[in-house]
Amino acid sequence: MADEDPIVLSFGDSLLRKSDLDLLSAPNWINDRIIGFCFEYFEREQFNHSADRISLISPSVAQFVRFAPVEDLIMVLEPLHLPSKQYVFLPINDNPDTDCVGGTHWSLLVYVRSKQEFQHFDAFRGSNQSIARKVVDKLQPFVQAPRSKLRFIEMECPQQENSYDCGMYVIVMTEHLIKEFCECFSVGVNEAVNQETVRQKRKHIHDLILELSSTDVNSVHHHLSPGH
Template identity: 55%
Template sequence: MENESNDVVLNFHDSLLYKADVSLLDDQKWLNDKLLGFCFEYFEREKFNHSADKLSLINPDVAQCIKLLPNDQLGEFLEPLNLPSKQYVFLPVNDNSQSEQTGGSHWSLLVYIRSRQEFRHYDSSKHTNQEEAKRLAYKLQPYVLAPMGRMKFLEMDGPQQNNSYDCGVFVIATAEHLCKELCEGYSIPLNDIVTPKTVTETRRKIKDLIYETAKEYSGS
């Protein structure tokens, strides 16, 4: 009999999730690129689709390629994303330097704000991914048409994790909050909303969202 963990739970546009992926949302497990990719895709296509013209949430696999591909190969790769037209670009950052895979041991969030001409880095384990995020920002700079002389990179005072495994959930929760703030005028401070306590609840909400979306997209 086929291993249950290989059973497909959700097929949503470019996201394919198996039981083994969804089980990572149980307590004290590190989230993989597939879970972050689904949440980013869901935010862009569904939850914040009213702002699709100004918002881009980039898949972890694509972010990894941006970080590691030679500059002369990036233009053609990034063209379909239409980044020069976007006001806000979100990218998950990881500390893995291998081009064949996504992962490493830590996730953080990089956000480009066009009106401020700045990249903001939200790291739930302060400064752990700072160099990786800077490298990604400077690789992306020509493709978002950020003016090099005035472009800023800011390490933000964002929510902090108190364990070794919740970084991916912090990225998802922070990205969702910032989308609400930037696209819907939500004004409650990030650090009041995203905390170690609410992140535990976010795990359950993501799991519920996956099963609800699966039901909706299967037509059952």
């Protein structure tokens, strides 16, 4: 019997199936595998020029950070060399379980070393703030941020206009913030990200996955952005 949910793409640590690809058609909630793929693509390909400055933590590791005892985090986080990174990105999921597959909302947490800040970008303002703060408490020693100076800031950011685009906002805001931080983009996230850019990004990611699936991924250096 043929596989009813065939593998579409194997990219680094990301394994995407047809059911994942189908989520890129609205109105669908983006899952951890799509976010994980985009984070991996950003770090390995699109923004590899800044790989020494940024760390994009996968949804599964971010969820592990939230729930695991501190002593269990050492083996997972130390290989990421977070003390040497200027910017650390984590997708935050509100699932009260250890599994990030469930839940109803995604938001974005970013550590900015130069400001000693954890910045929280939530497209449904305030929804994940208490969860993000718990992740900050767990992550603080591993980024080697001085606790006495560390700040948590709920950032003004674009707000979703529906109930299903939170994961897409995390992806689009992450991409834009890396451009701001590492490529000197002067347009702020509030001006650059909106419902229309999120809608377009769904198609761009869908097309990129199909392109990568039919190409030698080691030779592809296309961007998620339109026009690249």
